[in-house]
Amino acid sequence: MAKLPVSLTINGDEHDLLIEPRKTLLAVLRDTIGLTGTKEGCSTGDCGACTVIVDGKAVTSCMVLGVTASGKEITTIEGLAGDGELHPVQQAFIETGGYQCGFCTPGFIMASKALIDENPDRTEEEFRHALGGNICRCTGYTKILEAVLKAAEEIRTTT
């Protein structure tokens, strides 16, 4: 089937692409652009490993057709650190040991960032609930929650 022209702004860079309608945003990011930090864990929207931020909202990119993302602003894990500085969420995941194998980590960090941007004042219980779309098999979540609370605190106090 014919490829369609698509314009995506990814981590601030504009990409004009021709893509097949059946390619998901995840596939476009990974295979077409080569940004492999966003992971494919289940391909059915159930694990959150492919979470990216589209126009300010965290979404599972495996459920989005690339053609429907045209004209939108996309932030991936590769776009989070700036000027050689890690984002506070990234820093907090390191400091608390909030990752192990690391495969779910980009998705967790993007989901956490979006949640903190939306409301950094959530309680631990609220963060636990709001992060339910991301599966981690290694950590048992304890240190991930430590990381998210730490990052939220950091962001709350510096902004």
Add this chain to the structure above:
Amino acid sequence: MSEYTVVGQTVARVDAVEKVTGAAQYGADVHPPGMLYGKLVRSKHAHANIRSIDTSEAEKLPGVRAIITQDDVPSGRRVFATDKVLYLGEPIAAVAATDPDIAEEAAERIKIDYEVLPVVQDVMEAIKPSAPRLHGDGTKDGPNRREISGEIRTLSRDKENDHSDAISNLEAELENYPDEVYYNISAESHTEAGDVEKGFAESDVVVEDTYVIPRVHQTYMEPHVSVASADSSGKITVWASTQGPFAIRSGIAGTLGIPLTQINVIGTTMGGGFGGRFGVIITHVPAVLLSQKTGRPVRVQMTREEEFTDGRPAPGCVIKLKTGATNDGRILAREALAFWDSGSVSGASIGSTIRVRGVYKIPNLKVDAYGVHTNKSGTAAYRAPGAPQAIFAGESQLDEIAERIGMDPVKFRLMNMREEGDEVPAGSSEPKVGYKETLEAVADAAGWWDREAGENQGWGVAVGDWTNGCGPGGVYVSVHEDGSVRIFHGSMDITGTDTAISQIIAEILTVPYESVTIRRGDTDSAPYSTGSGGSVVTFTMGNTAKLAAEDAHRRILELASERLNTNVDDLELRDGKVHVTSADPPKSISLGELAAYSLSTTGGPIVGKGSFARQASTPALAAQIAKVEVDPGTGRTRVLKLVASQDVGFAINPMAVEGQIEGGTVQGYAWAMMEEMQYDENGNVNPGFVDYRVPTSADLPTVESVIVEVPAPNGPYGAKGVGEPPITPTLATMANAVKDAIGIRINELPIKPEKIVNALKSNGH
């Protein structure tokens, strides 16, 4: 722990930045130029004869570059099913195409004509004479038949204490079983110590129960993937997501009948393994075959659905267990009969049935275990393979005994725990292990001794033991002119082991942890290394690293002695410098200066080598306490508190050790409460995260971890393997807590809401 400066300290992991920025390269992130996409063609039936395979429609699809079947395996070793499939999802052929969607479409277009055969999915059905036979000619004298001794079947269920219809039915059937033969048996294991009949006869209390544990998937978050590239000289490079690159190398060589040196396996960053990432055939061999056929790199990546249908999960099993004890709390005898669901091939961890002995003095023990074929994929290791299942039975029944003799479950366990020098039932002499210390630690931390439970709340405790493995490994250490230290080795990092190795080497060479870097080689370059499973890495590679650092240390002193013209005995390596101990004024030379100097010496640069294979390891104990609240209306269970202690020997990186304890405990929780691979006559019916439920952060409270350190004599700094033990007790911890909350024991996992509601109903609620 103050005698050390780097080991025993929490440090950020060596791979921290790459893991939080998305830079880490996992298997599916490898994309060599010209790469094709492979897709396996899989059986659509759980048991069927293959009449024919027609690839003609698939070949016509533009973009298809190769289609292979078993005919394309030159060695003849079985990679694809030919005449018969034994489970849904079994590979029959493979396709390579220029695009993943084209590969998928081509796979769909391959027409396979099946003759569907009767299916057996339940172990207790599979052992019956009426069951379809998976292997052999299907007659009574086929290869998968074992005679059993009569007395095993005299074990009868404790009816009063069991509310599972499924169990009742199979019990009844077994009791009326007409024939002294089991069918579809893949393997067996028998152990006996003392005289169980005598032990039961002398017991005041005897409890018998049957426990049913489901098949669960390791559910590493990264599905299996490999990228293979065969060049025109025949050299094969495989980027593999695996726990054991050297095992994959030998596996591919063996399967394809080619020399080891013709294959280079590059282990990519591993997205979880838990024992399930050792398989050779799953994706690696098909990728190699497709690359050989097309002359281009090929990636074969499993979907999550394929992981469920054709992964190698942990076996489910049925365990009949009988325990006898005296009224004053001494366990006298235990007898187990277990049937493990090994799927279509042998390999289930039936030997782990012995773990029903726990860490207790049990003078009389008898264990009989069988592996049973069913129409499912084969199984593999999952975090302490076999132990969670056996320990679930053992620790559940222990609580029943404690209740009947009116003894506190923690006190009952403490009273029966083995001590140093005690005889391990059917084993050797017990070394020094912190069994009691670990259980006491969790009881204190959880507030067990003054615990309170509101309505529908309950507390559960259990312990689980496991001993880390050990295997060969080699490490090189070099010191550079700027004083930095580089480590080179070939073992896969399994959530923090590279960091532990780096810490050990920094400690011995007295340099800051930050000045140490570690690099992993592929199988062409690195010294042989055992697979990263069985909690071996910190134990094995830690010892190896220690030897390498000590070797470098020797060379450093040798160089300093030469350079400073001082006897080696008068030199000391401290703070990254070699000091002359007796010099006044102080005299020293830095590692960097020595490394620079070494470049012009006869002896040459500073290279330390460590090589290690075997050393006795020491058991470790995990002890856990849970507090739960059950909603009697809906049967839903909420965990209010989850505390986990573990004797880790010595925590080289405490934060990483806590992470292992927390993660393992939650996996055990999930096995107890929600995870279960479900099958019907069509095969696996829940191949995805909607109906195979992995817990999320919303299901759990903070896991409180407690580190106990009773050093292992042969571990690096006393460290033991920490990865596996924490999953072992949790199944029973949860079941014991639910029992305490509702007064009814549920012996069939997972403890889903429906089972609780039904149990309460049958008890008159």
Add this chain to the structure above:
Amino acid sequence: MKSFEFFEPTTLAEASRLFAEEHAQLLAGGTDLVIGMKALTETPQSVISLQKIPGLTGITTEADNSISIGAMTKVREVELSADILQHHTALAEGAAEIGSIQIRNLATVGGNIAHASPAADTVAGLLVADAQVHIASADGERTVPINELFTGPGETVLTPGEIITRFRLPSPASGSHYIKHKIREVMDLAFIGVAAAINMDNGTIAEARIGLAAVAPTPIRATEAEELLKGNAPTPALLEQAGEAAAAASSPISDLRCSAEHRREMVDVLTRRTLEQASERASG
């Protein structure tokens, strides 16, 4: 995924025309369709995205407190809308039960309904809100009450070319509540779902609506239970009767999640609980 032709019309008429063709599928949030296409259970030849059509999104509240929800409104917006939370709590609670935040940022309320899964989490809330479903096609517009929309699992009264444009929630109840039976706290599909909406009048129930999901081939109202409640005080005994009547009205199936019997029992238990909560809210 099979290949397909992709359309992004900017008018409803154009969308309707395209959708009337054979083997065409509408794409709203994509959370069902994209997954279905990957699993090859959906193999449309053309996919028509609704996202460029103006006027299909947003939540508006009229002076009489009736609320209109555009079909392309994200589920997450429904969940967070202060007006919906206040007047149709059960719908907001149901929306919050769908998947994850990432999914709710994609999924639309129209998609959740048009997919016609008996287990959809917004459907019970819409049932008890007495939602009117506004449907557009090339032939014009029509309105269908939500309880007449579904004809079977995945089946509705929608004819080829018909597109749901919005939901109108006419009469806010003073108290409503939704409970989903599940194993995992989040990310589970409903074993069953129960919504109740109550209007109280001087300590007695003036009006009661009970919506049940995943207990029958289509989402249903438990009308007999509703009748029992009317004109009576919400005593424990009455709510128990209502629970039993709702259970009797359900015709659930057994599947890999649980047995029909368990589902029926949970209808009983959760109907009681939702009524209790809804009447408390209605009284407060």
